[in-house]
Amino acid sequence: MKIISIKRKTKKERRYTKKMGMFLARVTYIKTYVLGIPVRTLHKYRETYYGEVKDCDQCTLSA
Structure with a gap:
């Protein structure tokens, strides 16, 4: 088992922009794990x- 690893995970989130309004975007997170x-x-x-x-x-994220 590695002590330190880096993983990439994609999930869908609701986002809001002034030009487009609400939309569903695929957001990719790159995280460090210990x-x-x-x-x-x-x-x-x-x-x-x-x-x-x-x-x-x-x-920005919407509530």
Whole structure:
């Protein structure tokens, strides 16, 4: 078993932007794990409808 590992996980989330309003986006999280426990998120990004990869700081989560 590795002590430190990095994993990538994709899940669908509801996002909100001023231009598009509410939409469902596939968000990919890259996390660091120590002994199987997630420690911190290194990066998260999403893919647009046109195939571009954008950082998740450009849109906000809705409640």
